[in-house]
Amino acid sequence: xxxxxxxxxxxxxxxxxxxxxxxxxxxxxxxxxxxxxxxxxxxxxxxxxxxxxxxxxxxxxxxxxxxxxxxxxxxxxxxxxxxxxxxxxxxxxxxxxxxxxxxxxxxxxxxxxxxxxxxxxxxxxxxxxxxxxxxxxxxxxxxxxxxxxxxxxxxxxxxxxxxxxxxxxxxxxxxxxxxxxxxxxxxxxxxxxxxxxxxxxxxxxxxxxxxxxxxxxxxxxxxxxxxxxxxxxxxxxxxxxxxxxxxxxxxxxxxxxxxxxxxxxxxxxxxxxxxxxxxxxxxxxxxxxxxxxxxxxxxxxxxxxxxxxxxxxxxxxxxxxxxxxxxxxxxxxxxxxxxxxxxxxxxxxxxxxxxxxxxxxxxxxxxxxxxxxxxxxxxxxxxxxxxxxxxxxxxxxxxxx
Amino acid sequence: xxxxxxxxxxxxxxxxxxxxxxxxxxxxxxxxxxxxxxxxxxxxxxxxxxxxxxxxxxxxxxxxxxxxxxxxxxxxxxxxxxxxxxxxxxxxxxxxxxxxxxxxxxxxxxxxxxxxxxxxxxxxxxxxxxxxxxxxxxxxxxxxxxxxxxxxxx
Numbered sequence: 001x002x003x004x005x006x007x008x009x010x011x012x013x014x015x016x017x018x019x020x021x022x023x024x025x026x027x028x029x030x031x032x033x034x035x036x037x038x039x040x041x042x043x044x045x046x047x048x049x050x051x052x053x054x055x056x057x058x059x060x061x062x063x064x065x066x067x068x069x070x071x072x073x074x075x076x077x078x079x080x081x082x083x084x085x086x087x088x089x090x091x092x093x094x095x096x097x098x099x100x101x102x103x104x105x106x107x108x109x110x111x112x113x114x115x116x117x118x119x120x121x122x123x124x125x126x127x128x129x130x131x132x133x134x135x136x137x138x139x140x141x142x143x144x145x146x147x148x149x150x151x152x153x154x155x156x157x158x159x160x161x162x163x164x165x166x167x168x169x170x171x172x173x174x175x176x177x178x179x180x181x182x183x184x185x186x187x188x189x190x191x192x193x194x195x196x197x198x199x200x201x202x203x204x205x206x207x208x209x210x211x212x213x214x215x216x217x218x219x220x221x222x223x224x225x226x227x228x229x230x231x232x233x234x235x236x237x238x239x240x241x242x243x244x245x246x247x248x249x250x251x252x253x254x255x256x257x258x259x260x261x262x263x264x265x266x267x268x269x270x271x272x273x274x275x276x277x278x279x280x281x282x283x284x285x286x287x288x289x290x291x292x293x294x295x296x297x298x299x300x301x302x303x304x305x306x307x308x309x310x311x312x313x314x315x316x317x318x319x320x321x322x323x324x325x326x327x328x329x330x331x332x333x334x335x336x337x338x339x340x341x342x343x344x345x346x347x348x349x350x351x352x353x354x355x356x357x358x359x360x361x362x363x364x365x366x367x368x369x370x371x372x373x374x375x376x377x378x379x380x381x382x383x384x385x386x387x388x389x390x391x392x393x394x395x396x397x398x399x400x401x
Numbered sequence: 402x403x404x405x406x407x408x409x410x411x412x413x414x415x416x417x418x419x420x421x422x423x424x425x426x427x428x429x430x431x432x433x434x435x436x437x438x439x440x441x442x443x444x445x446x447x448x449x450x451x452x453x454x455x456x457x458x459x460x461x462x463x464x465x466x467x468x469x470x471x472x473x474x475x476x477x478x479x480x481x482x483x484x485x486x487x488x489x490x491x492x493x494x495x496x497x498x499x500x501x502x503x504x505x506x507x508x509x510x511x512x513x514x515x516x517x518x519x520x521x522x523x524x525x526x527x528x529x530x531x532x533x534x535x536x537x538x539x540x541x542x543x544x545x546x547x548x549x550x551x552x553x554x555x
Contacts, residue, residue: 050534051532051535054534056543058544059544097426219454222455223507224508225506225507225512236481238481332426333428333430334426335488337457348458348460348477358462359463361475363457363460368457
């Protein structure tokens, strides 16, 4: 190497250093590249590169019939698959002005709250791991495993359930399923909650590494596009399940946990409290679970039951038509926001009156939340970057779509 | 506040800038002229009766190769104070651009970059207008209707 290529600095400590975090880094939960400019150990500037997981879901949706789009929504935010299904089917049902049977609505609530429990469990698990708390990594995955087994029992899939249909559910829940749900709630309250508090909430190392870190005020968070638990950690009591109820959430009694501190620890506590609220909602939904059909009475939209298809001519015809042609949706546009574990998940669908969406856009919460990351990490130490990235609970499939 | 009341406030302030308005499924859509979008946005954010502090998302719609204007840029707004929603639209052609609203809401930064990347609509005055999802040297804009699902083949 010639000498011209070598730059000798009188004092190397005066210079800034550019360091790449990712695209593959265990704390980014997917493929995210953060380019950090460091002054010593302090972050001066942060640039982000996303798009590594971009799969063109919105383009794909334009080529699929409405019922088929459900199967790609749960691949976006793979930790909140039933929640994504729910957002999409609600948007389509709003356009069709379909009435959903109460039993289907209650099962949808149970399913999405179970999924929220699993999503937050996996978040706390990995957040703990990133700060060196190994044990809860395994305990968190244990909770998630219990939830996934319940989801599997109801719809056969674990990660990609596609359980909801436009007009109701794919099928009714199996016998004894609600008892297993209640058992899970018991186990969660009896074992997991004390474990969380012992291993993380009161852990001095965990607190020292999260308190006062990555502060953002509610006003600024809104300006940057942050929603969900990250916003509630800054003190704004806003939850779409309360603000604009859907699927009968107005019938359940639950609180919106908030914290005023606006730091990593506050966002952690909000999520822990939210898990308890989810359990509360699940219990109420199970207790009040109505009997009756799980599919709307709309033969041109909802597939008939298997035995009807084999015995009745009109059911056979509708089955054939829905399978081959899909169902038309009135022309127009709709935006349906739901509360995902990460914040506002909105489905914007433009219909031209045909059986496929003319255009579908998904407002994913992680996209807005991640955008504020440089604002959160600038000025902090490089070791804190990991804690702050984890605190906004990004899922890169949700960011890139 | 209901949709009609919001619309009358907007119409009183921007009589000539509003091209069209529509209410469907209880959702209000207002179409404004492209050069007025920053003024309208600022008003929507600062007017206490509206207080649209949250820009939920910005996206595009390609109305087809032959449509004139071809593209719609769609802004979804939400007010945390009043808990109401509004959809604002701007219609542009392929060679036209839209003023950026990053001065009004910081979150517009990535949303507009995404629309630029996937539709090729330029945003004037954007601080960092470059591709966000696709590689920097990628050719074409995937969400346009004339971009085939499998990409261009040679």
